[in-house]
Amino acid sequence: MEAMRKLDMFDIISFPVILVIFLLFAGMLFVFFKNALPALEHFGIDLYIKNIWQAASVPQKEVYGIAAALWGSFYTSLIAILISLPISAAFSVFIVDYAPRGLKNTLAILSDVMAGLPTIIYGIWGAFILVPFLRHWVMEPLYRYFSFIPFFHYPPVGGYSYFSAGVLLAIMITPFVSAIIREAYQMIPFTYREAAYAVGATKFEATRILLGYIKPAVVSGIILGFGRAVGETIAVSLVIGNTFNLTYKLFAPGYTISSLIANQFGNAFLYTYMTSTLFAAGLALFAIGLTVNIIGIHMLRRWEKNVQV
Amino acid sequence: MFRFNPNRKAVEKGFLFTIGLLTVVAVLPLFYILYTVTLKGLPVILKRGTIFFTGTFSEGGIGPAIAGTFLLTFLSSLIGVPLALMVGMYSYENPRSVLGRWTKTLLEIMMEFPTILVGIFVMAVLVIPMGTYSAIAGAFALVIILLPYVAVYTHEAMRGIPFTYKEAGYALGLTRIKVLFRILAPMAKRGVLTGVLIGIAKAAGETAPLLFTAGGLYESYPTSITKPVGTIPLLIYQLIQSPSPQDHATAWGASLVLMVIFIAVFIPLRMSLKEVKL
Numbered sequence: 156m157e158a159m160r161k162l163d164m165f166d167i168i169s170f171p172v173i174l175v176i177f178l179l180f181a182g183m184l185f186v187f188f189k190n191a192l193p194a195l196e197h198f199g200i201d202l203y204i205k206n207i208w209q210a211a212s213v214p215q216k217e218v219y220g221i222a223a224a225l226w227g228s229f230y231t232s233l234i235a236i237l238i239s240l241p242i243s244a245a246f247s248v249f250i251v252d253y254a255p256r257g258l259k260n261t262l263a264i265l266s267d268v269m270a271g272l273p274t275i276i277y278g279i280w281g282a283f284i285l286v287p288f289l290r291h292w293v294m295e296p297l298y299r300y301f302s303f304i305p306f307f308h309y310p311p312v313g314g315y316s317y318f319s320a321g322v323l324l325a326i327m328i329t330p331f332v333s334a335i336i337r338e339a340y341q342m343i344p345f346t347y348r349e350a351a352y353a354v355g356a357t358k359f360e361a362t363r364i365l366l367g368y369i370k371p372a373v374v375s376g377i378i379l380g381f382g383r384a385v386g387e388t389i390a391v392s393l394v395i396g397n398t399f400n401l402t403y404k405l406f407a408p409g410y411t412i413s414s415l416i417a418n419q420f421g422n423a424f425l426y427t428y429m430t431s432t433l434f435a436a437g438l439a440l441f442a443i444g445l446t447v448n449i450i451g452i453h454m455l456r457r458w459e460k461n462v463q464v
Numbered sequence: 465m466f467r468f469n470p471n472r473k474a475v476e477k478g479f480l481f482t483i484g485l486l487t488v489v490a491v492l493p494l495f496y497i498l499y500t501v502t503l504k505g506l507p508v509i510l511k512r513g514t515i516f517f518t519g520t521f522s523e524g525g526i527g528p529a530i531a532g533t534f535l536l537t538f539l540s541s542l543i544g545v546p547l548a549l550m551v552g553m554y555s556y557e558n559p560r561s562v563l564g565r566w567t568k569t570l571l572e573i574m575m576e577f578p579t580i581l582v583g584i585f586v587m588a589v590l591v592i593p594m595g596t597y598s599a600i601a602g603a604f605a606l607v608i609i610l611l612p613y614v615a616v617y618t619h620e621a622m623r624g625i626p627f628t629y630k631e632a633g634y635a636l637g638l639t640r641i642k643v644l645f646r647i648l649a650p651m652a653k654r655g656v657l658t659g660v661l662i663g664i665a666k667a668a669g670e671t672a673p674l675l676f677t678a679g680g681l682y683e684s685y686p687t688s689i690t691k692p693v694g695t696i697p698l699l700i701y702q703l704i705q706s707p708s709p710q711d712h713a714t715a716w717g718a719s720l721v722l723m724v725i726f727i728a729v730f731i732p733l734r735m736s737l738k739e740v741k742l
Contacts, residue, residue, distance in 0.1 A: 164641045165557065172550040173567055179608070180570060183585045190588060245486035253483065262491065264734050269494045271662075271730055272723070273669025275697040279704055279719050280497045283504075283712070326493045333490065357472050359479035379576065386578025388672040389697075393704055413580045413672070420584060420676055434588075437581050448576045452569065 187438045194219065194431035202435055206401040214427035221436050223401040227317065227409040228440070231391065232384035234321025234405075235328055236377055242325075243333035243376070248362055251340050263337075270330035278390040281323040286394055289322060290314030294406050309404040315396030318405040323394050324384045332380040335455070339372030340365065342462055371458040378451035386444055388413035412440045498723070505720025508713045516717055521682035526718050528685050532693040535599060535686055536678065537668045540606035544667075545660055548611045552618025552659075553644055568619070574612040575741075582608045583673040590677070597679025599686060599693040605673035610663035616741060617662065621655020622648050658733060662741075665729050669722065671697040696722045 194202055198219060205220025250262050294311035302308045309316075343365055351361035366373065396408020397418050410418075416433050423429040469475070509516050512524050519525025551567060558564030582605050590601040625648055633643035649656070679692030680702065686693045696718050703715035 163639060165553075165639075165644060168641070169550045169554040169557075172547055173554050173563065175547070176551055176567070176570065176611070180574070182589070183581070186585055186588050187581070242486045242490045245483045246490040249483045249487040253480070254487075262487070264731070265491050265494055267734055268727070268730060269491070271665060271669075271726070272494075272497070273671070273697055273726060275669070275671045275700050276497060276501065276719055276723055278671075279700060279715060280500055282704055284496070284500050329490050357476040357479075359476045360472075362479070382576050386576070386580070388578070388580040389701060393701075413578055416580050416584060417672065417675055420587075434584070437584055440578055441581055444576070444578050444581070445573065448573050449569075452572050452576075 184441065187434055187441055190431055190434035191438045192431070194428050194435045197428060198432075202432065203439065206399060208399050210426050210429060212426075217426060217428045219428060219432040221412070221415065221432065221439075223399045224410040224412045224415040224436060225439060226401055227320075227395065228385050228411040228413070228443070230317055230403070230409070231320040231324055231395065231411055232381050234317065235324035235384045236332075236381050238322060238325035239329045239332055239380060240373075240377060243329050243336055243380075244366065244373070246329070246333045247337035247340050248366070250337055252358075252362070266330040266333060269327075270334065274327070274387065274389045277323060277327055278393040281319070281390055282393040285323055285326075286314040286319050289319055294318065298406060306403065306405050309402075309406040311406040313396060313408065315394055315408050316406045317395065317409045320391045320395040320409070320411070321405075323390055324387060327387065327390065328380045328383050331383055332376045335376035335379065336369070336373055339369040339376075339458070339462075342459075343368055369458075371454055375451045375454040375458065378447055378454065382444055382447035382451060385411075385447065386413060386440070388417050392417045412436050416440075501716065501719050501723050504713075504716035505718075505723075508717035509720060512717070517721075520684060521714075524714070526682070526696065526699060526714065526721065528682050529694045529696045529699040529718065530721070531685050532599070532678070532681060533668055533695040533697075535689075535693060536602050536606055536674075536695055537664055539599065539603035539689065540610055540667050541660065541664055543603065544607035544610045544663070545614055547607070548614035548659075548663070549618055549649075549656070551611070552615040552656075553622065553649075555615070556619050556622040557640075557644070571612040571615050571619075574608070575616065578672075579609060579670060580672040580675070583676050586673070587676040594690070596690070597677060597692040599678065599689040599691065602674050602678030602693060602695070603689070605677045606667040606670065609670055609673055610667040613663035613666060613741075614656075614659045617659020618652070618656050621652035621659070624655065625651050658737060661729060661733050665726060665733075668695075669697060669726060671701050674698050675701070 201220055203220070203225065204222050206223040207218050207220040209216065209218040211217050246266070250259055254262060290311050294314060294316070297307045298309070298311055347365065347368065348361065351364050356364065391411055392414035395411060395414055397410055397414060398408040400407050400409045415436055419429065420433055423433055515523055515525045517525065517530060518527045520528060551571070555564050555567040555571070586601055586605040586608075590604060591597055594601070629647055629651065630643060633647045638646070674695060675698070678695060678698060680694040680698055681692045682694045682699060700715045700718050700722070703711040703718070706712070
């Protein structure tokens, strides 16, 4: 029916703008693909599954494989989510259920300030304060007394490592993840709470039941939080150590896709295939970011629809 | 689950304690950051005085970076805000059509999109053809960052207006464009303005999209939008990687300036709202 409507001025002005936005996005995908093509053709799948970084002035000697960066993106984001999830959930529950009215608002504001704070501030704080702090109080003791556990079996020399990046990312995504969980937790009908307490549940048991009820929202919070962590560039590149290192050892320096791009793109034009390789890395990040966010947004929407009935 | 557990009360106590403790853990970093940046940045600014805000880099100041931040923010909002308003209104006007729904989804994806990718995209389409880093390339990258925020806020703000106002407008025989711009937009003014400010706050604090687009300019004030320009976050990023303690001091001072600007814009904004999308 709507399609039959006659076009008016608004359509004529707004449609080109919408077109531009979609073209911009499609253009982005195209630019990444086109620029990645030389490296994809030259190295094939090895580009994504091998860990090698050999820059050379002769194109024939150049070999790149970004497996370490792919792993680093995944690993640091995983660490971040594992740390952030319990904190975010507890934070949300505290704000909704237990904080007095005044504190409730203050905590929500603080959380939003954290979510909006420029990432470079996290970066400078992370590089100069958090890394030395973690090295001295967490990594060195763990290495000294628990290095028989493989995860801790790496000397934390500089402190710049997967672990530092994971912790910094956890701090950065917690306000974001907790905002999603909080919103969902607030939407739970009051009768559910009453019901839980009416059958004699303790606060712990009631919270467990209620969190179970918003599980889809928690999962989409995890997914979207993961997406944020994967895409974060500046703060991570300042604390991760920027070394090609394909390992699960927490205290080893590493790379992520975004920090690899930030770090190498500036001098990549000196080599034949490096720019293209970095675009291929960007293409992978593009694909991951797009998939993760579409799934997360979709889940969240579906859940909201179910609740609002 | 329904087994009788004699420790239920103890578990509850432990649970409440843990919740409280984790809440403190969640917000503690913010205070630590505020504290450190002030502690490290303030002495630098006090020592150098007004030269810190107006001087060039070799004079010990970040004047060009401050000017560059304002220039880029201004340019990007000049281009981005009108576009974003149209996009927001479009998705408000077409909530059920396929394109309208896709627009909404695209905006949400753009909000979460890795910003470094925006940077190298703009590098490929603007910087390389132009042959130089430039303010206009940086501004273009920031447009892509700020647009989804402004558009989503516009959309939400207009959706909050009772439908009867729209009907009243049409009943008067106004065209759609008049209804949208003369009746609904002024009513949604507050929400739209919020979106604009949040978008600007985001854009002003971004580093990654500017790494390979704006270039950097710290020894003189920007004079042309086709020449490289520096911003505060970009300057901080470059200074952190320098080995010199003098540069680190400047970085802390610049961080304090950036943080104060952000908080001065953000806190009043946030206080006047129930919730924000970031």
